[in-house]
Amino acid sequence: MLLSITHRITGVGLAVGGVLIVWWLMALAVGPAYFAVVQKLLAHWVGRLLLLGWTWSMFYHLLNGIRHLCWDAGWGFDIPTARNSGLLVLVGSIVLTVGFWMAIYAVRGV
């Protein structure tokens, strides 16, 4: 139940976050000076918090989307399996988010 509405909430959140991707790409098209400004804003703690929320939303929506596709294919729709796969989606999304940011910080240093 909670996971189902979360799929929608993360979907809407990803759409809002999609503006960030467009902004980043447009800044790249505008030129080096503006791109540096956008990179700096995204590296600010507010920017990082938004990106953290966006990455978790993305991994959650991705994993839960695969869960939905399995259901559409007729697999795992019984209650115990759906409960377990829901837990797997939740834990998996957190693991992937932490892994992603650990990789980012391993490359960046800070």
Next chain:
Amino acid sequence: MSLRSPLARARGLGAAHNGTHHWWVQRLTSIALAPLMLWLAYSFVSLATADYATVSAWLHSPINATLMLALIVTMFHHMQLGLQVVIEDYIHGAARKFVTLIAMKFVVALLGIGAAFSVLKVAFG
């Protein structure tokens, strides 16, 4: 007894006269988006310390530009399909619903075109 022909019933296009097309395309785009998003996540990690020149060179590569365009087209298409359902479910009243739907579709289209144009400009630049 229904006066509808068996063919009309079998077509079963429903209230939106659109059948399962919306549902199907939402699934189709989601299947494409799963690997594309993992590629994007991997790319962001590899570009974590990159400056303007490095990111430009990265997007200049035909493979990255192609995948980025594929991601943009699929993502914004999937986005407007999903937001459409959310608006249909939560915005009530025909006028408000349609105005919101049309505005959302226009905004998402503009975002997608802006992103695609930017990728092409960098890729050809």
